[in-house]
Amino acid sequence: MLNRQGRPTTPGAGAENDHPTFTGNRALQQEEPLIFEFGRTDVTGVDLDEPAPVADRLGGLVRKGAIGLPGLSEPEAMRHYVRLSQKNYGIDTGLFPLGSCTMKHNPRLNERMARLPGFADVHPLQPASTVQGALALMDELAHWLKELTGMPAVTLSPKAGAHGELAGMAAIKAAIAARGETATRNVVLVPDSAHGTNPATAALIGFTVKAVPAREDGTVDPAEVAKLAGPDTAAIMLTNPNTCGLFERDVVEIARVIHEAGGYFYCDGANFNAIVGKARPGDLGVDAMHINLHKTFSTPHGGGGPGAGPVVLSDRLAAFAPLPYVRLDDGRFSLVEHAAASDQSPLGRLTAFHGQMGMFVRALAFMLSHGADGLKQASEDAVLNANYVRACLADLMSLPFGNRACMHEVLFDDSWLKGTGVTTLDFAKAMIDEGYHPMTVYFPLVVHGAMLIEPTESESKASLDLFIATLRDLAFAVRDGDTARFTGAPYHAPRRRLDETRAARQPVLRWTAPEPVAEAAE
Amino acid sequence: MRYLPLTDADRSEMLARIGVATVDELFTDIPERMRMAALADLPRAKGEMEVERHLGAMAARNVPASSVPFFVGAGAYKHHVPATVDHLIQRSEFLTSYTPYQPEIAQGTLQYLFEFQTQVAMLTGMEVANASMYDGSTAAAEAVLMAHRVTRRRKAVLSGGLNPHYAEVVKTLSDLAGDEVVRLSPDVTATEDLLAAIDDSVSCIVVQTPDVFGNLRDLRAVADKAHAHGALLVAVFTEAVSLGLVEAPGAMGADIVVGEGQSIGNALSFGGPYVGLFATRQKFVRQMPGRLAGETVDADGRRGFVLTLSTREQHIRRDKATSNICTNSGLCCLAFTIHMSLLGEAGLTRLARVNHANAVKLAEALAAVPGVKVLNETFFNEFTLRLPKPAAAVVEAMADHHVLAGVPVSRLLPGAGLDDLLLVASTEVNTDADRAAFVAALTEVL
Numbered sequence: 001m002l003n004r005q006g007r008p009t010t011p012g013a014g015a016e017n018d019h020p021t022f023t024g025n026r027a028l029q030q031e032e033p034l035i036f037e038f039g040r041t042d043v044t045g046v047d048l049d050e051p052a053p054v055a056d057r058l059g060g061l062v063r064k065g066a067i068g069l070p071g072l073s074e075p076e077a078m079r080h081y082v083r084l085s086q087k088n089y090g091i092d093t094g095l096f097p098l099g100s101c102t103m104k105h106n107p108r109l110n111e112r113m114a115r116l117p118g119f120a121d122v123h124p125l126q127p128a129s130t131v132q133g134a135l136a137l138m139d140e141l142a143h144w145l146k147e148l149t150g151m152p153a154v155t156l157s158p159k160a161g162a163h164g165e166l167a168g169m170a171a172i173k174a175a176i177a178a179r180g181e182t183a184t185r186n187v188v189l190v191p192d193s194a195h196g197t198n199p200a201t202a203a204l205i206g207f208t209v210k211a212v213p214a215r216e217d218g219t220v221d222p223a224e225v226a227k228l229a230g231p232d233t234a235a236i237m238l239t240n241p242n243t244c245g246l247f248e249r250d251v252v253e254i255a256r257v258i259h260e261a262g263g264y265f266y267c268d269g270a271n272f273n274a275i276v277g278k279a280r281p282g283d284l285g286v287d288a289m290h291i292n293l294h295k296t297f298s299t300p301h302g303g304g305g306p307g308a309g310p311v312v313l314s315d316r317l318a319a320f321a322p323l324p325y326v327r328l329d330d331g332r333f334s335l336v337e338h339a340a341a342s343d344q345s346p347l348g349r350l351t352a353f354h355g356q357m358g359m360f361v362r363a364l365a366f367m368l369s370h371g372a373d374g375l376k377q378a379s380e381d382a383v384l385n386a387n388y389v390r391a392c393l394a395d396l397m398s399l400p401f402g403n404r405a406c407m408h409e410v411l412f413d414d415s416w417l418k419g420t421g422v423t424t425l426d427f428a429k430a431m432i433d434e435g436y437h438p439m440t441v442y443f444p445l446v447v448h449g450a451m452l453i454e455p456t457e458s459e460s461k462a463s464l465d466l467f468i469a470t471l472r473d474l475a476f477a478v479r480d481g482d483t484a485r486f487t488g489a490p491y492h493a494p495r496r497r498l499d500e501t502r503a504a505r506q507p508v509l510r511w512t513a514p515e516p517v518a519e520a521a522e
Numbered sequence: 523m524r525y526l527p528l529t530d531a532d533r534s535e536m537l538a539r540i541g542v543a544t545v546d547e548l549f550t551d552i553p554e555r556m557r558m559a560a561l562a563d564l565p566r567a568k569g570e571m572e573v574e575r576h577l578g579a580m581a582a583r584n585v586p587a588s589s590v591p592f593f594v595g596a597g598a599y600k601h602h603v604p605a606t607v608d609h610l611i612q613r614s615e616f617l618t619s620y621t622p623y624q625p626e627i628a629q630g631t632l633q634y635l636f637e638f639q640t641q642v643a644m645l646t647g648m649e650v651a652n653a654s655m656y657d658g659s660t661a662a663a664e665a666v667l668m669a670h671r672v673t674r675r676r677k678a679v680l681s682g683g684l685n686p687h688y689a690e691v692v693k694t695l696s697d698l699a700g701d702e703v704v705r706l707s708p709d710v711t712a713t714e715d716l717l718a719a720i721d722d723s724v725s726c727i728v729v730q731t732p733d734v735f736g737n738l739r740d741l742r743a744v745a746d747k748a749h750a751h752g753a754l755l756v757a758v759f760t761e762a763v764s765l766g767l768v769e770a771p772g773a774m775g776a777d778i779v780v781g782e783g784q785s786i787g788n789a790l791s792f793g794g795p796y797v798g799l800f801a802t803r804q805k806f807v808r809q810m811p812g813r814l815a816g817e818t819v820d821a822d823g824r825r826g827f828v829l830t831l832s833t834r835e836q837h838i839r840r841d842k843a844t845s846n847i848c849t850n851s852g853l854c855c856l857a858f859t860i861h862m863s864l865l866g867e868a869g870l871t872r873l874a875r876v877n878h879a880n881a882v883k884l885a886e887a888l889a890a891v892p893g894v895k896v897l898n899e900t901f902f903n904e905f906t907l908r909l910p911k912p913a914a915a916v917v918e919a920m921a922d923h924h925v926l927a928g929v930p931v932s933r934l935l936p937g938a939g940l941d942d943l944l945l946v947a948s949t950e951v952n953t954d955a956d957r958a959a960f961v962a963a964l965t966e967v968l
Binding site for chain 1: 630902
């Protein structure tokens with residue numbers, strides 16, 4: 001049997017293990033020590049002249065003893081980090097269908113723009129007269145976010161999605177306090193399918209979390225919300241489209257129920273990328289929603305951050321946005337940094353400065369490049385790609401909520417794997433061997449053995465066809481009882497499966513100098 | 523649209539395969555009256571050149587730090603970042619990867635996080651560090667919450683030398699969580715009585731060194747008194763380079779050390795993204811917020827790294843998690859780690875000596891300007907001036923002379939009666955000519 005590239009589909013399993021190398025290296029795949037194992041404390045890759053001695057002003061608080069930090073010359077550093085990079089999978093490596101995380105193309109124009117000295121080399125506390133362009137950029141980004149969401153206000157300072165949740169829920173808490181209902185209105189409704197950050201955020205600021213079960217089709221039932229909502233309801237935190245990849249079709253009714261009970265509608269905007277240009281959260285009754293600029297507007301994920309989590313706010317919450325914010329008077333921008341200078345009742349600071357400027361530049365470059373037309377097309381293509389994957393795999397893998405249209409991501413469960421000896425995790429690891437980053441697995445928690453696939457708009461049809469063919473080959477291999485292909489996977493990654501239990505039971509969280517050889521020999 | 527690979531022919535073929543006639547049929551779960559009938563009222567798509575022109579014009583309206591004699595600090599510092607750092611962090615495999623949830627194909631990220639954690643632990647004199655927080659201020663707020671979990675008390679005392687922005691972030695979060703915060707009065711000359719503020723009701727005392735006014739603080743007596751009362755010492759720094767020369771907070775008895783890592787490897791970027799450093803004692807590790815990389819072995823017995831102790835985190839524990847943090851500052855950690863690896867101990871300690879020497883020379887030159895007084899007994903690379911006029915106006919006037927002189931204390935603490943104070947920072951980027959320009963401009967505007 002040959003695959004569509006004309007190669008045999010039966011791998012030469014273990015072939016490379018039949019030819020071990022002396023070094024442990026495998027050609028381009030190099031084993032790389034830690035910097036502490038080859039760097040030297042007397043080496044530096046930064047040339048700087050030793051200053052002429054001065055009478056120091058340290059008051060005797062000079063560091064005593066060595067720090068132990070190894071140094072590398074520039075060629076050593078370059079090689080070390082290039083080799084490490086080669087052990088990573090990125091969007092530029094291949095299809096990265098990580099559901100809910102939105103791994104779309106990162107345009108390099110955005111990197112270039114963020115590095116313009118006028119943005120990268122300005123200090124947050126320079127006089128306002130010297131940063132009018134930076135403040136104008138924040139104002140323009142705010143305009144785009146408000147237009148796209150149909151919301152009247154936005155706060156830019158939150159540093160990431162969860163930080164945005166904090167800002168939004170804090171605004172809700174402040175609004176409740178302003179109504180004099182702090183003591184009684186303290187329950188936040190969170191559907192079972194929510195991201196973990198939702199209940200964690202609500203609990204962090206003293207709300208009691210009450211779970212809302214999903215109905216059989218994976219969405220939230222307004223009748224269920226009505227049963228739970230009451231005079232103690234502070235808010236509902238609803239992700240829409242939800243983490244099952246479905247648009248909450250009763251969202252307007254849910255908003256009505258919550259508002260009627262006197263609560264607020266917080267929307268987790270992690271999946272906003274599915275509906276940009278198609279629908280506006282402001283029209284759906286949303287009071288606050290964070291926008292992950294690193295998802296919807298493609299600022300790079302960078303191995304886990306940095307992100308940026310601006311929050312759009314309804315009229316009812318706008319006055320409670322955190323400090324600081326940008327103000328425009330007579331064509332001149334300034335920052336409102338203190339409550340005394342504000343005509344609102346702002347929440348205090350959530351971070352030292354004004355937000356993730358580097359991410360603002362990238363996100364605005366992404367928006368300007370797409371325009372209103374391109375952003376709408378991107379949403380449509382993302383949804384089209386996800387549905388294409390669904391349609392092409394529905395006969396082999398199991399769809400927990402039936403073969404119906406999804407939004408930008410498609411959710412499978414593991415019922416099709418039942419009795420095969422292959423788990424969701426095994427299947428994911430076998431995808432690694434085939435050159436793909438796995439989909440999100442075991443999330444959302446509302447279905448068993450979840451596999452959440454989000455191809456994004458960045459994939460061509462040819463790329464999707466190859467991905468689908470690969471998943472079909474793997475699914476047939478499961479059926480054929482080729483279990484070892486899965487349970488032992490990955491075979492070809494820089495590492496085989498890693499022992500996470502050991503890492504947690506005997507935590508080694510930093511390098512320490514090895515014991516002297518004589519003792520280590522015992 | 524250059525970023526979208528699908529052609530109209532592809533789209534038609536795919537719609538047919540799905541079994542719908544139009545893409546709008548995939549959006550029918552959105553109530554019809556809520557679907558946008560027209561495009562948003564925003565500009566249409568632009569090519570690269572147009573975007574460059576548009577954003578380039580905005581950038582040109584700002585004054586970059588490297589274009590003028592520059593002395594602004596107070597929590598973010600202008601340092602030279604080697605070209606290698608910026609090249610390496612733009613490697614696709616670093617830039618476009620995700621949180622390393624699939625460790626077999628994320629060893630690059632996991633290994634540098636392990637290196638980062640070790641470097642931060644060494645630098646702070648602590649046993650363990652996490653894989654970063656958003657920035658120094660949110661790290662400080664998280665440290666207070668952690669101290670409350672460890673001590674089962676809910677009252678934090680903040681030194682009057684703590685950066686006011688940090689104090690405000692701690693206060694905002696503590697108010698939301700229902701915890702008590704005692705904020706001591708601004709302490710320009712490091713003479714406050716911290717010991718008197720510590721008793722058996724206190725969970726932690728938060729002290730910054732060098733403090734926001736630039737003074738170096740000896741933390742040992744504070745640590746001893748805190749420990750005697752079952753409280754923790756949270757030490758804060760905003761200038762990581764200082765740790766190349768001054769005593770590590772860990773060596774002075776701190777239980778949690780948090781700080782801003784921007785100075786190493788990261789651009790000023792008008793306030794973000796930065797990287798929050800967070801270190802503590804091994805015994806408190808299970809109360810720590812944020813991601814942690816740990817060492818383990820793979821199925822073939824080879825060393826590898828994974829994210830670990832995740833039962834502390836929100837994606838597992840939900841409302842019982844130690845923090846709601848998810849995304850951290852991954853790429854900024856990488857920049858920190860690469861720059862620190864290039865510096866090494868020899869480079870970092872020299873960089874710190876250069877910073878200190880430049881600041882000493884500047885302080886001496888400014889002290890000679892009539893009417894100007896340097897208030898600090900001790901400092902590292904930042905100090906406080908008393909001016910004969912309100913500092914905010916002086917800074918604006920000096921900006922007209924193309925010198926960015928520092929941060930007026932009134933910008934951080936309006937209404938505190940400290941309007942004549944100016945915070946001035948000097949790093950390795952400042953030259954003799956910069957110092958001369960500062961003295962000349964200040965003399966001119968006073």
